[in-house]
Amino acid sequence: MKYTSNAAWLDVVAGDHGDVRIRDSGRLSHMLRELENPGRQHSMMILFLGSEAKDEALERLFEKYVTQNEPEKSNTTIRLQREAEGNDAPVLFTDDELHATLSAQQRGNYLLLFLFCNIVCIFTEDFPRLDRVTHFLLFAAQAGSASTLPLQVRSTALVVLRQDSEPHRLEMNKFHQTITAHRGCIAEAFSTVRTITLDIYSQLRNALQPHLDHAANIHSAHRARFTAVHLDSLFQTALRHTVMTVTESFDHIKKMRIDNKVPENxxxxxxxxxxxxxxxxxxxxxxxxxxxxxxxxxxxxxxxxxxxxxxxxxxxxxxxxxxxxxxxxxxxxxxxxxxxxxxxxxxxxxxxxxxxxxxxxxxxxxxxxxxxxxxxxxxxxxxxxxxxxxxxxxxCRVRSNRTCLWCRFQKPEHRPDCEHDLCEICVR
Structure with missing residues (x-):
């Protein structure tokens, strides 16, 4: 695979018993922590899936994008443009190769990435025909989604077409008809499927912006727009979750409380x-x-x-x-x-x-x-x-030595002068 040596992020390998193993280089955490204000910046993520056309698009987006054939280094890479470090919504660009079969390891990788990607870009030039793009979308949808968030906040699948090789109208109509007919299946992984047509890939940056704005608005409406700090913490938790299981959902609300669980009693x-x-x-x-x-x-x-x-x-x-x-x-x-x-x-x-x-x-x-x-x-x-x-x-008349009457969630351990027993947390 082609990769940028300083952009290596995730490496998916098969375990001894066919289990999922994902090696994380720590690059995502490093980039997020170097942002100007990670607690206020709401990072967004775009996943490029493809081969030669995908690499060409990345070359247009990143002037210093250098590729070389060393497949063992990393399956998935990630980049952040330097000028975006101070943006309110810095965009992370990740990329991965197309896969002919959906192995357990690749399914785990998709489940992990789809949790956090706002847009998944698929380049038609990397396919022999447009109907193969449809097959790939259905294939990718087999991975499903590990998210428990509403369907509206799942990734947008963005099919990128080149104007000089744009399919015939009949072929496009068939593409849209097939997508509509399999909407239920595709919704397992994607909130929607859209297409854009470009003269050259250098136009891609501007073409992506309306879709990023839409994703940001949808995530804000559902209060699921993560800051860089949240993204860093949640991704590490999701990575551990995915390695353990590819069949159970990732409940981000419960995972956010993993170090501060709701009392069992x-x-x-x-x-x-x-x-x-x-x-x-x-x-x-x-x-x-x-x-x-x-x-x-x-x-x-x-x-x-x-x-x-x-x-x-x-x-x-x-x-x-x-x-x-x-x-x-x-x-x-x-x-x-x-x-x-x-x-x-x-x-x-x-x-x-x-x-x-x-x-x-x-x-x-x-x-x-x-x-x-x-x-x-x-x-x-x-x-x-x-x-x-x-x-x-x-x-004022209510007293209890069994329940803290300040938080109502804990057993009281202290009795201040007011004689209302308080738990260890509330007494602070």
């Missing part, structure tokens, strides 16, 4: 909290806001979901949440909240709201709190404290 603490509130004659409707604020404070602390990279100043970290509040609620909190209300129904059969309705009310309130935090750009802990103060008259 959350349902117990919420049950206890609701019980205490009802005994103090606090209605379910008045309990809901405090639960919602607790959820937001738990899932969106300052510098949420990312580890500090070495030698990175803390102020550079992302402070804006990246995971959709509705997805977060469904993935992490709905079940323990529902269990808490169901358990309460056993103790007190008549509640003002049915468990399902109460749980849905918490979800709606959680989303409202999330939007408020985003609009005000206020730390979740500060919002949480303000909410506690606003309901202090309701909860």
């Amino acid at each position: 959350l349902a117990f603490h919420l049950t206890n909290y609701i019980r205490l509130g009802l005994r103090a004659e606090i209605s379910v409707e008045d309990l809901v806001p405090s639960i919602a604020f607790s959820i937001v404070a738990d899932n969106y602390p300052l510098r949420a979901h990312c580890k500090p990279p070495p030698n990175t100043i803390l102020k550079l970290h992302a402070k804006i949440p990246v995971s959709d509040s509705n997805l977060m609620f469904e993935c992490l909190y709905r079940q323990p909240i529902l269990e808490a209300f169901l358990w309460q129904c056993k103790e007190q059969p008549i509640l003002s709201l049915a468990p399902d309705a109460a749980c849905e009310l918490v979800r709606v309130e959680t989303n409202r709190v999330f939007l408020s935090m985003k609009e005000k750009r206020m730390p979740s802990a500060e919002l949480h404290q303000n909410q506690l103060m606003s309901q202090s008259a309701l909860f």
Whole structure:
């Protein structure tokens, strides 16, 4: 394969038992950490798949692109143009060769790359006929997607045609008809398939920009647009996940909490909290806001979901949440909240709201709190404290040595002068 020696990134090899092994050179992490403000820059990624035409396109994009035949060095390379280091949305260009068969190793590589690529460029000049491009798209779709994010934020497949070799209109019509007929299959890997026609590949940079802008808008709408810090952390987690399994989905919301997991006994603490509130004659409707604020404070602390990279100043970290509040609620909190209300129904059969309705009310309130935090750009802990103060008259009589009444998620370990027991985290 042709590669740029200083751009080598991923090397996919077969393990002793046919398992997936991916060697990471660390180049992605190195490039992301060298950005001017990795905590504020939202990196985007484009994957070029092909052979000679793909290499020609890269030569047009990168003046110092030098290729040589050394296939063992790296299956996948990655580059960042120097002038993009200070951009709000620096674009990473990755490239890989076309593969005739979908081996377990290559499927793992596609699953990993498709998690983070906004656009996958396929060059028709690297195929003998346009129908072979269709076959390749269906072939690539066999890899599917490991993402649990909405279909709209999956990669766009961008088929690049050269005007001097543009297929006949009948051939193009057949291409679009086939894509439409297999839309369900292709949606397993790609959000959409689009085509662009160029005179020369030097026009590719400008042609890509509208598609990058569209991808950025879609990701922002679904709150799935990652900063460089998030991308670095998530990619390393996804790499470990892919090496372990190519059949299980990569749940980025749960993976973001891998070092700060939701307490396993959350349902117990919420049950206890609701019980205490009802005994103090606090209605379910008045309990809901405090639960919602607790959820937001738990899932969106300052510098949420990312580890500090070495030698990175803390102020550079992302402070804006990246995971959709509705997805977060469904993935992490709905079940323990529902269990808490169901358990309460056993103790007190008549509640003002049915468990399902109460749980849905918490979800709606959680989303409202999330939007408020985003609009005000206020730390979740500060919002949480303000909410506690606003309901202090309701909860002043409530005491518990089993559940921290500040976060409602942990066992209390300290009793300050106010005599409201607090957990180790909240007492700080």
